Amino acid sequence: MITLTMLGTSALLPIPGRALASAFLECGGYGILFDCGEGTQSAARAAGVSLMRTELLALTHYHGDHIFGIPGLLQTMQSMNRNRPLIVTGPAGLELQMRPILQLAGSLPFDVRLMPMPEAGRFLSEILDGAKLTSFPTEHRVSSQGYCFELERKGKFQPEKATMLGIPRFFWGQLQKGKNIIYDGQMYYSTQVMGEKRRGLRVVFSGDTTCCESLTEAAKGADLLILEGTYGDNTDTQLARERGHMTFAMAAETARAAGVRRLWLTHFSQRLEDPESYLPFASSIFPDTVCSTDGMQITLSFESDSENA
Numbered sequence: 001m002i003t004l005t006m007l008g009t010s011a012l013l014p015i016p017g018r019a020l021a022s023a024f025l026e027c028g029g030y031g032i033l034f035d036c037g038e039g040t041q042s043a044a045r046a047a048g049v050s051l052m053r054t055e056l057l058a059l060t061h062y063h064g065d066h067i068f069g070i071p072g073l074l075q076t077m078q079s080m081n082r083n084r085p086l087i088v089t090g091p092a093g094l095e096l097q098m099r100p101i102l103q104l105a106g107s108l109p110f111d112v113r114l115m116p117m118p119e120a121g122r123f124l125s126e127i128l129d130g131a132k133l134t135s136f137p138t139e140h141r142v143s144s145q146g147y148c149f150e151l152e153r154k155g156k157f158q159p160e161k162a163t164m165l166g167i168p169r170f171f172w173g174q175l176q177k178g179k180n181i182i183y184d185g186q187m188y189y190s191t192q193v194m195g196e197k198r199r200g201l202r203v204v205f206s207g208d209t210t211c212c213e214s215l216t217e218a219a220k221g222a223d224l225l226i227l228e229g230t231y232g233d234n235t236d237t238q239l240a241r242e243r244g245h246m247t248f249a250m251a252a253e254t255a256r257a258a259g260v261r262r263l264w265l266t267h268f269s270q271r272l273e274d275p276e277s278y279l280p281f282a283s284s285i286f287p288d289t290v291c292s293t294d295g296m297q298i299t300l301s302f303e304s305d306s307e308n309a
């Protein structure tokens with residue numbers, strides 16, 4: 001199960017009701033915070049989300065509207081007596097960009113570990129069984145990357161196979177958890193009694209970017225794709241390309257090409273007083289599009305086996 005909450009959905013300037021870029025993903029008791037723009041903390045509080053569960057902060061790039069919330073968050077973590085490390089990952093330049101932020105936050109009673117990808121992804125897989133975090137390059141005006149979070153789903157346990165192999169019920173639970181066992185001097189592998197892997201869950205968060213192949217490729221088959229929609233109207237297509245951003249239609253085209261289940265737009269320019277009024281530019285291309293709002297939340301669960309067919 002994955003719960004994703006949008007925290008900040010504005011671009012460049014925070015406005016009442018819309019903080020700057022941020023989203024929080026929770027899975028198995030662990031949290032990943034994607035970007036941390038100004039206002040992230042109050043948006044999280046309003047949404048009833050505890051950022052203290054953040055294990056990993058994944059930055060898409062280092063523009064101020066995506067990172068200026070970090071020093072404040074670190075100070076809050078300090079005041080809440082956090083003592084376990086916080087992992088921070090991001091594109092090229094991570095150390096250089098984080099240095100002044102860490103200086104601002106002052107001395108902290110916990111480690112802030114700067115860990116580029118794919119190392120940070122490996123760290124997450126170690127603590128959260130079946131989870132996989134990968135990054136992919138995006139096209140913005142500066143070094144940038146998006147993230148793909150996947151939750152694998154094991155195959156179904158096949159009791160008839162375990163019975164046929166003569167494995168006592170006592171060991172079935174361990175085999176279901178993917179462990180191999182030794183019984184009566186013989187090794188039995190989990191794979192001997194588990195069916196084929198089933199469809200898992202996939203959430204893709206892009207950050208600021210214009211359309212690009214690596215994004216479409218990474219988004220393939222996503223249950224939820226979160227893309228920026230800095231501009232609403234198609235008349236801004238050229239401007240969006242030049243500035244490394246997207247219009248609603250460009251985002252919708254990416255979602256359609258990638259065959260995703262749903263698209264959430266975010267990172268709206270102040271010029272879009274009412275982002276919703278521009279929605280038809282996207283929904284005419286990809287119907288399952290919504291304009292996200294701060295606090296919007298979705299919980300994704302594994303589908304039933306009949307849907308999985």
Ligand SMILES: [Zn+2]
Pocket residue numbers: 011012021063065066208267
């Ligand atoms: Zn931005």
Ligand SMILES: [Zn+2]
Pocket residue numbers: 061063140208
């Ligand atoms: Zn940017």
